[in-house]
Amino acid sequence: MDSLELVTLALKEARIWQSAQREKGKQQTPQKGRQAPPTCHRGMETQCFVDAAWNAGTSGGGFGCIFKDTTGRTLQQCSSNRSNVSSALVAEALAVKAGLKAARLLGLRKLAIRSDSKSLIKAINTNEKIVEAQGVLFDIYQLCTSFTSVSFDFISRDFNEDADALAKAALQNLSNSV
Template sequence: MTSDVCCPRCKEPETPMHTFFFCEFARKVWAEIPLKHTVHIAVDETFKTAITWFRKAICLPPVGVTTNIMPWTCWMIWKERNTLIFEGKSRTPEEIAAKALGLAREWKQAQQIQQTKGKKIPSYRQDQRSQQDLIECRTDAAWDKGQRKAGLAWIFTGLQNPAQDQGHTTQDFVNSPLIAEALAVRLSLCMAATMKLSKLRVCSDSLTLIAAINNKQQMKEIVGIVRDIQEISSEFDFIVFSHIPRKNNERADSLAKQALRAASV
């Protein structure tokens, strides 16, 4: 790719930096990647410099990407460029960003499966002596099949700072209610770790999810998220995952539905 070639979208001279970062389409793709801090790349910088900058870039939860997102995003931008040139087809920046995040998650899951192959995933047991100062976290999710969108909610009980006792958000491109429930648990653990909580009881009204986390059964559609949950769990001094009846989780359920309704307006 040289400067003698024009960008198929904006007709500007095409260079690696233009294609992957400065073209208006590429900018819109990067705007959809939920980075903790925006990576600012100057026009006169090289692709090698961009790689260095992105080594420190972190994706915000709950997308489930803890590895470098740059290779996957650039790969999808490049594939989209070629699809436009050779097939005359084009997708939206939102679709390209979602695909890049999906590829990054799949790669991470593949590495985890390889690393844990032949090893028993640790279980989380209840210990009455460890339950002093235990914080309870109840999670729930609301799912919209048509929009493939989910509302995620979590509620902490027993915090010294009540201002942090609950939260909610939405997640796009969610393919099932079980995935939504798993995302809610994973996000609540991220929040608990950020708050430096040490002893936690995580409650969900999804019996299937709790069984998967506790290694009683494995579900293919959430295996990657469950491994994330178990990995994050190692940050706590004590943690237990419990199933609660739906009627006892109405507050978290209401919060998740509220988040979903607000995002659908």
């Protein structure tokens, strides 16, 4: 079994486990008011909120990620930017890749990636083939092998405002440096 098959199998098993946890969560009474987004393994992993900002006119991308512990306390923030980003989806994928790389550098072993890009999270979780982002998706799958547990979850933009602000600032810095 080569490494790509191993990662694909691991992601498939993780999706099955996540699905079972979601079903289990639906049986609980929902809480009212604005709450933190649900986690699949609450208390076990660091959350990494990621977002991207993309400018179609300049093809520039800005990326932001925020690491939070299980209590919601911010552990670290990082941002970066890049020229020649072909689409908003590729920018979102690059933000996830940046978050995974930063988590690896931080020595994290259990990670929950949170993104407000529904199409990207769906593509990652279903191993969907997207030609424009295939190279970045491959890198994401390879980086997943660095962790004992990694999950990818869609969250509302309301829960991703801080990562969004970092991404927009990084894009602005790229625009100002040109």
